Amino acid sequence: DSGVTQTPKHLITATGQRVTLRCSPRSGDLSVYWYQQSLDQGLQFLIQYYNGEERAKGNILERFSAQQFPDLHSELNLSSLELGDSALYFCASRGGEGETQYFGPGTRLLVL
């Protein structure tokens, strides 16, 4: 158990819909990262937050947005969903001077 929690574990929705994925980092970790794992794109970095502020963006679509709240949990919002958005979405957190990002169990999104 990495200490990072993600909900829900599975999500099935239809094209055009909007969903919210939630992540709670390890206790005290200020950095939160979101990654997408798909069959065609592999594991890709989406966005990073540090103590509530956006730090960096990767290959994140404009239909996607995220935020980190004062209690350090983070949410990834996916809107106008398309079939190609079906993927495993991971949240990871890192704390202090540690180098390692610890991953949550992921949310498996299926868009029908």
Next chain:
Amino acid sequence: AQKITQTQPGMFVQEKEAVTLDCTYDTSDQSYGLFWYKQPSSGEMIFLIYQGSYDEQNATEGRYSLNFQKARKSANLVISASQLGDSAMYFCAMRGRSYNTDKLIFGTGTRLQVFP
């Protein structure tokens, strides 16, 4: 640009034998980190081992060791005494410190199958 290359899509190893999973990287950063993660069929990403670019000794964590050859830009994972539970996807990743982010860049992974 930073890149991780894993050239072995799949590997087989017999139980109790050692196996090496290859990883090469490309970066212009002077300071970087290299990681290996395990992804079993259940899907979670499990951290295995970390090597910093300035670390003089190869990292070891139990049955896992990282064979770091800086001049060759390789960071191979060695699993000793393989167990059936080691069957999984293994990802090599790199962390650089560019553009105000320490995001991870992943390779395409190697699927390891351990047979009795």
